Amino acid sequence: MRGDERRDSVDARLAARLAALRTEHGWSLDDLSGRAGVSRSTLSRLERGELSPTTSVLGQLCTAYGRTMSRLLMEVEEEPALLVRAASQPVRRDERSGFTRRSVSPPHPALRGEVVEGTLDAGASIAYENAPVPGVEQHVWVLDGTVEITVEDTVHTVRRGDCLRFRLHGPSRFHCPGPDPVRYALLIVLP
Numbered sequence: 001m002r003g004d005e006r007r008d009s010v011d012a013r014l015a016a017r018l019a020a021l022r023t024e025h026g027w028s029l030d031d032l033s034g035r036a037g038v039s040r041s042t043l044s045r046l047e048r049g050e051l052s053p054t055t056s057v058l059g060q061l062c063t064a065y066g067r068t069m070s071r072l073l074m075e076v077e078e079e080p081a082l083l084v085r086a087a088s089q090p091v092r093r094d095e096r097s098g099f100t101r102r103s104v105s106p107p108h109p110a111l112r113g114e115v116v117e118g119t120l121d122a123g124a125s126i127a128y129e130n131a132p133v134p135g136v137e138q139h140v141w142v143l144d145g146t147v148e149i150t151v152e153d154t155v156h157t158v159r160r161g162d163c164l165r166f167r168l169h170g171p172s173r174f175h176c177p178g179p180d181p182v183r184y185a186l187l188i189v190l191p
Contacts, residue, residue, distance in 0.1 A: 013076035015049035036064040055094040062132040074107040098124030116186040122178030131168040137189040139165040145182030
């Protein structure tokens with residue numbers, strides 16, 4: 001399968017999974033719109049596969065459904081192997097936000113942790129209104145560059161080699177002040 005075909009099939013599975021999640025919760029589009037803060041028309045287009053969600057919208061939906069973004073993306077990928085080869089690690093690029101997310105160690109039903117590599121372009125920011133799972137433990141180890149991470153109204157400047165660790169209960173924001181992009185490893189441990 002070519003890269004374009006694989007991406008299209010992942011996008012189609014993501015659209016189907018988003019529709020299934022809403023049905024599983026017994027919510028109408030209006031219900032989900034109110035819970036996630038995403039317009040009804042956008043939700044409808046996402047579920048039909050007419051629109052690919054931005055990282056921000058996907059974050060809002062994950063919060064409404066009480067799951068991490070990695071877990072949702074894992075649900076639409078094939079079952080992850082114990083050894084995850086670099087070439088098979090799912091990568092998602094959100095051009096609008098300037099964020100690239102590589103699922104280095106995807107969620108697995110028998111494990112509580114996962115590892116994500118994030119790259120944020122200089123000047124770019126991503127914000128999450130709420131923790132996808134209240135109390136989720138996160139460790140952010142900066143591999144290159146600098147990132148400003150806001151957790152509970154406190155801004156932490158994290159530079160190459162530094163590690164910020166916290167339990168997330170509310171909103172968070174990642175901002176790359178530049179001049180270079182930031183690349184970091186994010187370790188997520190479910191409560």
